[in-house]
Structures are given as C-alpha cells and as structure tokens.
Amino acid sequence: MPSFPMTLSSFDSKTWPLLSGQQAQACSWARIVHSAATVGRANTAHVMQHGGYSWLELVYRVTMVLANLKEATSGQLVSTAAYRTLDPSEKGAVSYFLGLTVAELLAGRRLRVPCHRAARCPPLLQPGGTD
Secondary structure: OOEEEEEEOOOOOOOOOOOOEEEEEEOOHHHHHHHHHHOOOOOHHHHOOOOHHHHHHHHHHHHHHHHHEEEOOOOEEEEOHHHHOOOHHHHHHHHHHHHHHHHHHHHHHHOOOOOOOOOOOOHHHOOOOOO
16 A cells, blocks of 8 residues: 655644654545545536536546555655656646545645645736726
8 A cells, every 4th residue: 555754843742743744644545535635626516517528637646646646665656767767847837636535645645635736816816906
C-alpha cells in the first residue's frame, strides 16, 4: 500500500496529538485516484455535472496520477520516468495537480475535512474589479 512520509508541525500537541512529528500516511491507490477525481468538487454530482466533458476531465485527472506516480518497493510513492522527463513547465503543471490531490487526500484523512475547494476572491479583489 502506498505511503507518504510527512512532517507535521505547528499544531498544539496537547490538542492535536496525532498532528505532530514525523509520520507516514498509508493509503490505497483507489483513495489516491478518488482524491484526484474529486479535488475541488463538492460531491459526485458536481464531478459529473458537464456530462461527456466531465468524463473526459475524469480520465485526465486519473491518468495524471497513474502516469506520474508509482509505488516503490518500499511502499513510498515516487515519480515515474515519464514525470522525470517532462520539461520544467509541464512538470510544474503536473506537480501542482498532484499537490492538490495529496492535499485533498491528507486533509480528508488527517483533518477530517470533507472536501477541498479553492476560495473565491471577493469582487473587489478579482481582476477587473472596481475600487
């Protein structure tokens, strides 16, 4: 089963004893793929809200994980040869998505956050907003 090494800090160890120190988080491939498919989405209906286009996005999200991560014999998740040969801008895009996926996974498992969604800027802070 794949695992993520992680170091948790800045949590009050008396209040959050499970959120401090060096740990490894084990998870199944199914859970990793589920996190990739649902990050930024409120529920399954939201994942599939655009019909055929949503199916294509789902395939894209799942293949991003499977093409770029593999499980080492130690159980750790490591990059694939395909990932290592990407050019820097491609690697940045893939890393961003994988980072969102891992954040979704760990927030759900460690912090019990049901879904990870980006906050929207207030209208005044959006490009083209008024003063």
